[in-house]
Amino acid sequence: MEWEIVIGIETHAxxxxxxxxxSGASTNYGGEPNAQxxxxxxxxxxxxxxxxxxxxxxxxxxxxxxxxxxxxxxIFARKNYFYPDLPKGYQISQFELPVVGxxxxxxxVGDEDKSIRILRAHLEEDAGKSxxxxxxxxxxxxLNRAGTPLLxxxxxxxxxxxxxxxxYAKKLHELVQWIGICDxxxxxxxxxxxxxxxxxxxxxxxLGTRREIKNLNSFKFIKQAVDYEVNWQIERLEDGGKIxxxxxxxxxxxxxxxxxxxxxxxxxxxxxxxxxxxxxxxxQEKINTIKSKMYELPSQMxxxxxxxxxxxxxxxxxxTSNIAVANYFTELLTYKVxxxxxxNWILTNLFSRLNESNLDIENCPLKASKLAKLILRIEDKTIxxxxxxxxxxxxxxxxxSVDDVIEKLGLKQISNVSEIExxxxxxxxxxxxxxxEYKSGKDKAFNALIGxxxxxxxxxxxxxxxxxxxxxxxxx
Amino acid sequence: MINLSLKELSDSLKExxxxxxxxxxxxxxxxxxxxxxxxxxxxxxxxxxxAMARNADAMIQEGRQNYLTGIPIAQKDIFCAEGWKTSCGxxxxxxxxxxxxxTVISKFNEVGAVNLGKTxxxxxxxxxxxxxxxxxxxxxxxxxxxxxxxxxxxxxAAVAGMLAPAATATDTGGSIRQPASxxxxxxxxxxxxxxxxxxxxxxxxxxxQAGPMCHTAEDCAAMxxxxxxxxxxxxxxxxxxKENYLKGIHDPIKGLKIGIPKEFFSxxxxxxIEKIIEQGIDxxxxxxAEIVEISLPNNHLSIPVYYVIAPAEASSNLSRYDGVRYxxxxxxxxxxxxxxxxxxxxxxxxxxxxxxxxxTYVLSAGYYDAYYLKAQKIRRLISEDFKKAFEKxxxxxxxxxxxxxxxxxxxxxxxxxMYMQDVYTISTNLAGLPGLSMPxxxxxxxxxxxxxxxxxxxxxxxxxxxxxxxxxxxxHNLSPKGFE
Numbered sequence: 028m029e030w031e032i033v034i035g036i037e038t039h040a041x042x043x044x045x046x047x048x049x050s051g052a053s054t055n056y057g058g059e060p061n062a063q064x065x066x067x068x069x070x071x072x073x074x075x076x077x078x079x080x081x082x083x084x085x086x087x088x089x090x091x092x093x094x095x096x097x098x099x100x101x102i103f104a105r106k107n108y109f110y111p112d113l114p115k116g117y118q119i120s121q122f123e124l125p126v127v128g129x130x131x132x133x134x135x136v137g138d139e140d141k142s143i144r145i146l147r148a149h150l151e152e153d154a155g156k157s158x159x160x161x162x163x164x165x166x167x168x169x170l171n172r173a174g175t176p177l178l179x180x181x182x183x184x185x186x187x188x189x190x191x192x193x194x195y196a197k198k199l200h201e202l203v204q205w206i207g208i209c210d211x212x213x214x215x216x217x218x219x220x221x222x223x224x225x226x227x228x229x230x231x232x233x234l235g236t237r238r239e240i241k242n243l244n245s246f247k248f249i250k251q252a253v254d255y256e257v258n259w260q261i262e263r264l265e266d267g268g269k270i271x272x273x274x275x276x277x278x279x280x281x282x283x284x285x286x287x288x289x290x291x292x293x294x295x296x297x298x299x300x301x302x303x304x305x306x307x308x309x310x311q312e313k314i315n316t317i318k319s320k321m322y323e324l325p326s327q328m329x330x331x332x333x334x335x336x337x338x339x340x341x342x343x344x345x346x347t348s349n350i351a352v353a354n355y356f357t358e359l360l361t362y363k364v365x366x367x368x369x370x371n372w373i374l375t376n377l378f379s380r381l382n383e384s385n386l387d388i389e390n391c392p393l394k395a396s397k398l399a400k401l402i403l404r405i406e407d408k409t410i411x412x413x414x415x416x417x418x419x420x421x422x423x424x425x426x427x428s429v430d431d432v433i434e435k436l437g438l439k440q441i442s443n444v445s446e447i448e449x450x451x452x453x454x455x456x457x458x459x460x461x462x463x464e465y466k467s468g469k470d471k472a473f474n475a476l477i478g479x480x481x482x483x484x485x486x487x488x489x490x491x492x493x494x495x496x497x498x499x500x501x502x503x
Numbered sequence: 504m505i506n507l508s509l510k511e512l513s514d515s516l517k518e519x520x521x522x523x524x525x526x527x528x529x530x531x532x533x534x535x536x537x538x539x540x541x542x543x544x545x546x547x548x549x550x551x552x553x554a555m556a557r558n559a560d561a562m563i564q565e566g567r568q569n570y571l572t573g574i575p576i577a578q579k580d581i582f583c584a585e586g587w588k589t590s591c592g593x594x595x596x597x598x599x600x601x602x603x604x605x606t607v608i609s610k611f612n613e614v615g616a617v618n619l620g621k622t623x624x625x626x627x628x629x630x631x632x633x634x635x636x637x638x639x640x641x642x643x644x645x646x647x648x649x650x651x652x653x654x655x656x657x658x659x660a661a662v663a664g665m666l667a668p669a670a671t672a673t674d675t676g677g678s679i680r681q682p683a684s685x686x687x688x689x690x691x692x693x694x695x696x697x698x699x700x701x702x703x704x705x706x707x708x709x710x711x712q713a714g715p716m717c718h719t720a721e722d723c724a725a726m727x728x729x730x731x732x733x734x735x736x737x738x739x740x741x742x743x744x745k746e747n748y749l750k751g752i753h754d755p756i757k758g759l760k761i762g763i764p765k766e767f768f769s770x771x772x773x774x775x776i777e778k779i780i781e782q783g784i785d786x787x788x789x790x791x792a793e794i795v796e797i798s799l800p801n802n803h804l805s806i807p808v809y810y811v812i813a814p815a816e817a818s819s820n821l822s823r824y825d826g827v828r829y830x831x832x833x834x835x836x837x838x839x840x841x842x843x844x845x846x847x848x849x850x851x852x853x854x855x856x857x858x859x860x861x862x863t864y865v866l867s868a869g870y871y872d873a874y875y876l877k878a879q880k881i882r883r884l885i886s887e888d889f890k891k892a893f894e895k896x897x898x899x900x901x902x903x904x905x906x907x908x909x910x911x912x913x914x915x916x917x918x919x920x921m922y923m924q925d926v927y928t929i930s931t932n933l934a935g936l937p938g939l940s941m942p943x944x945x946x947x948x949x950x951x952x953x954x955x956x957x958x959x960x961x962x963x964x965x966x967x968x969x970x971x972x973x974x975x976x977x978x979h980n981l982s983p984k985g986f987e
Contacts, residue, residue, distance in 0.1 A: 069828055070823040071602070071603070071829070072583065072589070072591065072599065072601075072705075073583045073601075073701065073702040073703055073705065074701070075701050075736060075737050076738065077736060077737075077738055105819050107818075107822060107866070109822065111827050111839065114823060114827070114828060115822060115823050116821075116822020117822055168827065168828075295867050297818075297866035297868075297871075298866075299815060299866055299871070299875060302708035302739075302816055303705075303708050303739065304739075305739065
């Protein structure tokens with residue numbers, strides 16, 4: 028039997044604000060337990076929440092980036108349940124009227140683009156965490172994270188494979204960092220996905236029963252968890268079993284999913300509007316102000332790069348894969364280097380070097396200004412592309428100037444015709460056999476001869492010129 | 504010192520007839536003498552109060568005296584005061600020492616008022632008789648076999664028994680006006696949002712509002728001058744210019760249109776109380792007011808609506824008392840769930856548990872629309888009634904409570920009977936309007952309160968109207984026997 032996979036994703040993106048969503052406590056990660064738990068975080072008697080405007084601005088930026096409607100008025104609601112890391116006994120979230128309405132995000136699927144519908148995005152506060160094993164038989168509570176602002180981004184069930192789920196998660200991850208609302212640090216848990224998976228018989232209109240895989244914090248885990256879950260569901264159905272709606276956890280060690288609680292055990296959250304907070308009213312004026320301060324989005328930049336500089340779609344994707352890369356690229360262009368060369372250098376040499384050194388582009392030791400200088404030396408034919416790679420290695424993390432290195436390594440290209448002719452004549456004289464081969468129709472010999480010339484010039488001859496001169500000589 | 508108004512106390516302090524330390528000591532001595540008989544205070548701290556009094560004396564010495572500088576004020580135990588036990592009348596917070604000041608407390612501290620102690624109250628402000636307090640019921644100074652009303656019964660008894668010149672109180676459904684009525688005091692519940700709720704332990708957030716409880720409208724005005732003001736820590740606190748409520752307090756009221764809601768004079772009201780209120784209306788006629796009949800057709804729905812909305816909010820507000828971070832935690836437990844259950848079972852009293860259960864029920868899946876949502880719709884209708892009424896009149900007048908102080912134990916086992924105590928006060932909370940109760944007569948030697956309800960932010964007008972009544976009558980000057 029053929030099965031179709033249906034996936035929807037809810038992502039919790041931690042918003043990059045200085046202070047918590049409803050209090051002035053810091054949102055820094057990794058402090059001493061409870062060092063960032065103020066009276067509001069601790070839910071002391073009598074304290075009240077006050078909305079952090081910066082969190083709202085982040086939500087608006089996101090709404091604009093996915094082309095969604097920003098609600099003129101949205102409501103904060105209380106989601107009630109008891110848990111030790113939830114100090115108030117309720118989480119302040121948004122339920123019926125979220126701040127961001129329907130939008131969409133385009134993801135690459137193979138060579139095609141696919142639009143994933145965003146159902147909504149709402150603001151809420153994070154919970155704290157329980158810490159086990161500090162004292163025998165006791166659990167500790169760390170409320171540093173309690174009250175950290177989150178944007179929960181919910182899609183329609185528009186993805187139909189683990190690959191698409193990962194592509195969506197990556198694209199969203201890239202976008203929230205691009206627009207500066209989330210650090211995207213998945214290890215620290217500030218970008219986590221709940222993935223809803225169901226399967227149905229091919230062609231069925233009705234969706235199958237879904238199971239929700241909670242809290243996946245790496246793309247690899249999303250792939251593994253969805254693959255495992257899809258197989259599990261299909262096998263169960265093919266064995267005549269039933270899927271029960273439930274919440275499940277993925278265990279990265281075993282690579283398996285297991286049930287956390289079934290629908291019957293699910294909490295009745297008793298949502299109701301939080302009487303401590305007024306409805307969140309957002310004016311068109313405010314939206315316009317935020318819009319005017321937003322940069323070009325990755326999708327917009329990608330189209331521009333293809334159109335304006337004839338970059339390939341693939342390269343343009345690479346350059347717009349994150350804001351830091353895009354910024355590096357944009358900075359290179361300010362030195363009037365060719366966009367194609369700039370893109371090539373970033374996507375090949377720079378990326379592989381960063382990879383080897385285990386560095387992000389933010390920490391790249393080679394400044395864009397210096398790389399631009401190097402690229403310009405290729406463009407003005409001072410050095411060949413190959414020679415440039417040698418220079419690149421020298422200047423990568425050292426305080427050397429491009430021109431000094433070229434000089435020192437003697438990499439300056441020979442573009443003087445008579446100089447090249449001298450070398451060429453010498454090579455032809457020494458390689459009579461090859462010349463004969465070429466003349467008898469073996470084209471390969473031509474490249475071999477060029478190779479010999481380049482070797483004799485220690486790589487400094489301008490390959491284009493060599494090729495042209497050689498052609499002239501041999502046709503005589 | 505017991506018969507002096509806040510103004511007279513203030514003037515005496517200024518003229519150095521006595522110091523704040525002397526005044527504070529005087530009331531602390533009265534507290535020693537009388538508190539055991541009426542149980543008005545849950546806690547007091549003489550050293551702290553006297554230190555505040557010394558500080559106030561220094562302020563006066565330095566010429567930095569405000570109206571309330573150096574005057575001891577009893578604070579309802581619902582307000583967090585740094586370093587003071589703040590129990591909210593509950594076992595759950597019996598061991599809770601507040602680590603911060605409520606905005607109301609800070610405001611009194613800023614002007615140099617002295618915190619005399621924390622007054623008894625119904626547990627988490629849930630009750631109309633002060634019988635739900637973990638610290639035992641408060642007794643009414645007018646009849647120590649009778650209740651003082653609630654939930655601000657401790658504040659009412661403290662002021663009525665002259666254990667404090669004035670007190671703070673809070674009102675969610677009548678908790679200032681009903682005890683003021685039963686104890687012969689003037690109490691004002693301001694417009695929702697006028698006084699900050701920060702640091703005031705929440706019962707029902709959309710209804711809770713703090714206000715003063717004093718002998719006279721003029722004293723209330725002086726207290727309100729301190730208590731109001733926008734607070735960035737409370738999102739529901741209104742941004743509006745601070746008023747001086749004493750300014751127009753003596754303005755003539757000639758031509759004032761007083762609306763009498765016929766629904767307030769129907770079944771359930773003691774006939775003798777009705778007579779007293781009618782005498783009050785006649786007094787206002789004499790003073791030049793015009794009387795118009797009005798209707799509040801949905802008033803009969805206010806109790807059912809209130810007992811959906813207030814418990815709903817309370818069930819959520821009280822979730823934080825889980826034994827994890829502060830307050831009461833049960834001694835022995837097997838696991839987390841056991842700890843939660845036992846802590847809340849032992850830490851909360853029956854009325855609180857009843858309301859948590861009602862609130863949880865009306866918010867649960869399948870019942871939300873029928874109860875909570877419906878109640879919110881009717882709440883809007885109740886507000887509309889007032890809006891229409893205020894097109895015809897400037898102020899609404901009626902009784903504050905359907906009865907005078909009733910015997911302790913009388914309604915304790917019958918919550919529905921108890922809830923009827925707030926039949927005339929609840930609708931103003933639902934609409935967010937200001938309401939004032941003042942003494943208007945005696946029935947069986949027990950005080951009867953008369954209520955004035957004003958439009959939004961008409962506190963100055965209400966206090967003015969009440970003050971004119973008090974300038975021409977003597978009911979507010981009566982005091983219970985045995986507390987001289």
